Amino acid sequence: MSVVAFERKQNTGEWSERELSAILAALSAATALGTGREWETGVTEKGDVQFYLLSPLPDQACELCVSRIGGRYILEDGTGRLLFEHWNLELVALHAKAAVPSTSWLMVRAITLWCAVRSALHEKAEPWLAEGEELFVQFVPQLAAFA
Amino acid sequence: MRKVAGDWLKLRRADAELSQADLAARLGLKYYTFISQVENGFSRVPTEIMGAWANELGIEQSAFAKHLLMYYEPELHRLLFGAESK
Numbered sequence: 245m246s247v248v249a250f251e252r253k254q255n256t257g258e259w260s261e262r263e264l265s266a267i268l269a270a271l272s273a274a275t276a277l278g279t280g281r282e283w284e285t286g287v288t289e290k291g292d293v294q295f296y297l298l299s300p301l302p303d304q305a306c307e308l309c310v311s312r313i314g315g316r317y318i319l320e321d322g323t324g325r326l327l328f329e330h331w332n333l334e335l336v337a338l339h340a341k342a343a344v345p346s347t348s349w350l351m352v353r354a355i356t357l358w359c360a361v362r363s364a365l366h367e368k369a370e371p372w373l374a375e376g377e378e379l380f381v382q383f384v385p386q387l388a389a390f391a
Numbered sequence: 392m393r394k395v396a397g398d399w400l401k402l403r404r405a406d407a408e409l410s411q412a413d414l415a416a417r418l419g420l421k422y423y424t425f426i427s428q429v430e431n432g433f434s435r436v437p438t439e440i441m442g443a444w445a446n447e448l449g450i451e452q453s454a455f456a457k458h459l460l461m462y463y464e465p466e467l468h469r470l471l472f473g474a475e476s477k
Contacts, residue, residue, distance in 0.1 A: 288423060289410065291426065309434075313422065313424065324420060325436070
């Protein structure tokens with residue numbers, strides 16, 4: 245008689261490679277180079293594993309947290325709001341991907357640059373516009389007289 | 392500084408003889424994972440539950456908030472209470 249060895253469910257301890265890969269694959273855009281985001285792992289006092297997605301420096305606060313409790317995966321944000329829970333990690337990872345704050349640092353930088361360029365252009369163009377307006381004010385009465 | 396705050400919160404919870412699960416239940420949280428998140432130094436105690444958190448640890452609310460402000464916003468704490476005040 246042979247005994248079938250069932251895979252023991254990992255409830256505490258560490259993330260398995262498969263689990264970490266699933267989370268990191270879903271959050272690949274959020275943790276891409278240039279976003280400034282990092283991630284860390286930790287455990288609860290009962291030894292349940294946690295994955296933290298951290299915002300860029302200097303704050304490095306938790307934006308999302310995935311925890312595994314008794315084979316169930318819990319997705320929370322950095323304020324403790326429960327976003328999703330399921331036994332299927334892939335599903336939880338998908339929800340994590342959707343929950344990542346969408347305004348990336350690249351976007352912020354692009355907007356800042358755009359505002360700076362606009363402001364510089366405005367500063368250069370303003371004297372020209374003012375001069376044009378002055379000329380216009382001077383000539384309007386004369387033009388009106390001819391009309 | 393959040394890590395130091397987390398360690399302090401962990402000690403105060405131990406003083407109150409509460410587990411993370413006990414505290415979470417008393418704060419109305421479904422899971423104790425957020426307590427761990429805060430105590431591991433990755434998140435702050437949200438202002439809206441700071442009073443309740445203090446009550447459960449048996450600490451006066453204003454003293455609790457003032458102490459956490461020292462870790463979360465040290466400069467603001469210094470401006471409000473001076474360098475010596477803790």
